[in-house]
Amino acid sequence: MNQEKTKIIISGAFGRMGKILIKETIKNQETSLIGAIINENSKKAKEQQSEIKKDFLNYFFLKILKNNHERNLLYDVLIDFTTPQNTINNLKYCIKNQKNIIIGTTGFNEQQLKTIKSAAKNIAILFSPNFSIGINLLYNITKYIASIIGKYVDIEIIEYHHRNKVDAPSGTALQIGKNISESMGWNFNKDTIFQRYGIVGPRKKNKIGYSVVRGGDIIGEHKILFADLGEQIEIIHKATNRSAFARGAIKAAIWIKNKKMDYLICQTYLKIFLLLKKIK
Numbered sequence: 275m276n277q278e279k280t281k282i283i284i285s286g287a288f289g290r291m292g293k294i295l296i297k298e299t300i301k302n303q304e305t306s307l308i309g310a311i312i313n314e315n316s317k318k319a320k321e322q323q324s325e326i327k328k329d330f331l332n333y334f335f336l337k338i339l340k341n342n343h344e345r346n347l348l349y350d351v352l353i354d355f356t357t358p359q360n361t362i363n364n365l366k367y368c369i370k371n372q373k374n375i376i377i378g379t380t381g382f383n384e385q386q387l388k389t390i391k392s393a394a395k396n397i398a399i400l401f402s403p404n405f406s407i408g409i410n411l412l413y414n415i416t417k418y419i420a421s422i423i424g425k426y427v428d429i430e431i432i433e434y435h436h437r438n439k440v441d442a443p444s445g446t447a448l449q450i451g452k453n454i455s456e457s458m459g460w461n462f463n464k465d466t467i468f469q470r471y472g473i474v475g476p477r478k479k480n481k482i483g484y485s486v487v488r489g490g491d492i493i494g495e496h497k498i499l500f501a502d503l504g505e506q507i508e509i510i511h512k513a514t515n516r517s518a519f520a521r522g523a524i525k526a527a528i529w530i531k532n533k534k535m536d537y538l539i540c541q542t543y544l545k546i547f548l549l550l551k552k553i554k
């Protein structure tokens with residue numbers, strides 16, 4: 275392979291996703307891990323620092339980037355699976371240093387989403403709440419089913435995640451709902467049922483209902499139910515290992531390396547994956 279490796283920095287080195295991203299970036303023949311950023315103010319990060327260095331000592335010397343100055347290293351792409359506020363901060367550094375970014379973080383508010391979109395006037399951004407291939411296929415499958423029976427069935431999205439997840443519903447569940455709403459000509463902000471409690475009355479038509487489950491170490495499960503009278507369709511995706519997300523994000527980083535400014539969200543991601551598969 276003659277092509278130069280994609281130089282990657284990972285933000286959130288000690289997070290659930292950060293750790294697996296580090297492992298997968300090291301394993302990947304087409305990428306080279308330049309460093310990983312920790313939360314300087316985090317007690318947990320200080321405690322885990324020696325542990326993670328020990329873990330990776332056999333592979334390489336993990337460069338922990340502690341301050342903003344250090345981030346101006348030669349890298350191509352930053353991968354960020356952290357928190358909304360930290361992602362917004364990272365975006366500023368990426369714009370300043372003209373580096374592209376892969377965003378996997380979820381839970382952004384409207385203002386933050388606008389900031390991400392406008393940052394794409396300066397750098398290339400691929401932003402997806404779910405980097406697994408299965409979910410990106412499911413986006414299309416559910417839109418297709420909705421286009422045929424969506425007007426007369428009840429559509430419910432049920433998502434299951436681990437007890438430490440802080441945002442709800444998941445970014446993926448919201449994206450599935452937005453895709454269906456858009457394809458049906460519904461208004462996602464109005465035609466959504468996020469809560470039910472007490473005497474809520476019969477279910478209204480043309481609305482998407484949400485249920486959120488949090489427990490134990492569930493990595494991520496999304497179920498889309500199309501319920502009619504006398505029959506139901508359920509489309510289920512289960513993530514059984516975070517490496518599915520990490521590998522997808524790394525593929526995306528390789529792809530975005532030399533791209534100029536642009537903003538791409540998840541639906542485009544499947545096309546990118548298929549393209550990469552064809553190339554190999």
Ligand SMILES: NC(=O)C1=CN([C@@H]2O[C@H](COP(=O)(O)OP(=O)(O)OC[C@H]3O[C@@H](n4cnc5c(N)ncnc54)[C@H](OP(=O)(O)O)[C@@H]3O)[C@@H](O)[C@H]2O)C=CC1
Nearest residue numbers: 286288289290291312313316356378379380403404405519
């Ligand atoms: N798009 C996708 O495919 C997927 C998206 N996600 C999303 O990714 C995000 C992270 O998930 P997960 O790994 O489980 O969460 P974790 O809480 O395990 O990890 C988040 C990490 O971000 C770090 N962080 C926070 N602030 C800073 C900062 N200022 N500088 C550097 N690091 C910082 C935290 O450090 P500390 O704890 O030390 O403060 C922590 O290590 C979530 O939004 C989740 O929904 C998750 C899986 C797949």
Ligand SMILES: O=C(O)C1=N[C@H](C(=O)O)C[C@H](O)C1
Nearest residue numbers: 380403404439444445446494
């Ligand atoms: O926080 C998680 O763990 C996950 N978050 C993403 C989301 O909010 O959609 C994706 C995945 O299901 C895991």
